[in-house]
Amino acid sequence: MSAPLPPSLHAELAQLLGDAWLTDPGERLAYAYDNSRRLALPDAVALPRTREQVQALVRACRRERVPLVARGRGTNTTGASVPVAGGVVVSFERMNRILDIRPGDRCAVVEPGVLNGDLQTALKPHGLFWPPDPTSAAYSSIGGNLACNAGGPRAVKYGASRDNVLALTAVTGAGELIVCGTATTKGSTGYDLHRLLVGSEGTLALIVEASLRLTPSAPARAALRAVYRDVSSAAQAVARLMAQPVTPSMLEFMDGQCVRLARDVGGADLPHEAGALLMIEADGDAHTLAHALDALKRAAAGEGLLSLDDAADEAAREKLWAARKALSPSLRTLAPGKINEDVVVPVSRIPELVDGVQSLAREFDLPIVCFGHAGNGNLHVNLLYDPADAAQSERAHAAMGRVFELALALGGTLSGEHGIGLAKRDFMPHAVGAQTLAVMRQIKRAFDPDGILNPGKLLPDE
Incomplete structure (x- = not known):
């Protein structure tokens, strides 16, 4: 935790920002956490309106070696905007033009x-x-x-x-x-x-x-839902879909556990023998969309396909997406808490990732479900547990570390879109070589010579 803000800095920034300089504990608390559920109270919050105010704020904080943490709306899941070193949170909510x-x-x-x-x-x-x-x-x-x-x-x-x-x-x-x-x-x-x-x-x-x-914007779009006997069949279909010339505008994956939840809890119309599901969308000109859809259907067909449904209009499309929309609420029936990480592997390694995750679920005696953006190999691994149970919490965090190790062993990486933040910072040396980390630290020093910008995030301690 940083030392309290120097009185001179407080006076300078209060004059610079007026009522956009927040120091009341109740006001600061609203900027102390993000969607990772981590929490650390900043010493103050700045709500600049202009780039000139941002410059003056950074220069003043640099002079006093006070940490600065930029913040959007706090929706990130990795703790990237939590002010663990105290200092000043810079919220950009008023620079919204x-x-x-x-x-x-x-x-x-x-x-x-x-x-x-x-x-x-x-x-x-x-x-x-x-x-x-x-x-x-x-x-x-x-x-x-x-x-x-x-x-x-x-x-x-x-x-x-x-x-x-x-x-x-x-x-x-x-x-x-x-x-x-x-x-x-x-x-x-x-x-x-x-x-x-x-x-x-x-x-x-x-x-x-x-x-x-x-x-x-594409003038037209259409959806397909392909249900497969197992994850391997679905992954092979993903490889076929991504190898042919028509790139889908969406290609979403759900493993067997997800399918079961969407069916049994969410009420989605899905067969009991389903072991995996792909949601496929195409967009484009209305005159050519039918041809694109045919190409995607041909690629989706193959060994292990149980059913292939398409949507002729928007209402039918929404009905097909019902399984995916039913998933998140259904997860709450398994456990009150979850760790959701977004590892990435080569598309061909998706079956190994899902199989490995299910092995970890058995080893740690916790439900883990996988879904996400199959066309990029970017799967969201949701590890479900009760945060109030100390033993479950310990097993959950240990299992997630093993998920990261699995993704790296399969030639993947730690994150596709959530970032590193606090949650994955300590795993960076496993994902990035020492020489590469050294270059990253040199870049950090070039941009931020005194290390005041979001300290403790992304790069591990030297």
Whole structure:
């Protein structure tokens, strides 16, 4: 925990920010936690409205060596925005303007506090959208999406946040304003710094403006639901789907445990012999969509397929998605708490990942279910337990460490879209070589020479 803020710093920032400088314990508590359920009280909270205020704030805190933790809406699950070292939380909720929408350039310029859902609403009349669509899209901020490289189901076709940003303006830990990238869709002028900042979890710089790459909305879409005898059959279908020319706009996976829950608890219409399920969507022009759907049907068909249903209209599509929507509420019937991590493996290794996870479930005597973005090999491993039971809690955290080891052993990595934060920081030396970690630390020092930006996150202690 950091020492109390120096009185001179408190007076300086109170004058800079006025009523946007919060020190009351009740007000600070609202910024002490995120969706990881971890909690640490900051010494103060800043709610800047301008980049100039952010610069002045960073320079003042650097002078006094006070930690700064950038915050969007706190929807992340890894503890990345929890102020474990105290200091000042910088919430960007008041920097929430859409500065420009340029349909001809397929570009939107926004401040970091703009909500993903609000941006999508503003883009809709222009026939455009910003592809990242995490589950929290309605209430997560663009700055937060960029900080952890958020993805979502559409990433299989359209990419994650890093693939959909053109330029960033940010304030480094030295208080310097830098502009990275370009508003053009092509550029080869020096280092690719804007892509470096995306996914850095506020450890390198504080984003104050983003130029985003937009995509035209497809006029039509259609869905398929493929039910398989076992995970191996479903994974082989994923490989076939991703090998043919028509890229699905979504390709979601549910293991047998998920299917059972969706059927028995959520009421979804699914066969009892189902061992895995794929939800497949295609989008495109109404005249060509039927051909794309046929190609996806051919790829989905094969050994182990039990049923293949398609949706002729939006109502039918919603009915097909009912199994996926019934899943999260159903998980609550198994246990009051869960650890949800988003490991990634090569698509061909999905069966080994799911089999290994089920072996761990038996070893640690806890239910574990897998679902997620199969086209990217990005599965959400949900380990269910009772946090009030000390023995279960200990087994749950030990099992999750083994899940990380399993993913790495299969040629995968620790996170596809949630990031590292606190939850996976200690596993970084297993995922990244010592020389690579050393380069990452050098980059950290170049951007943040005094280590005041989000200390204790992402990089393990030396």
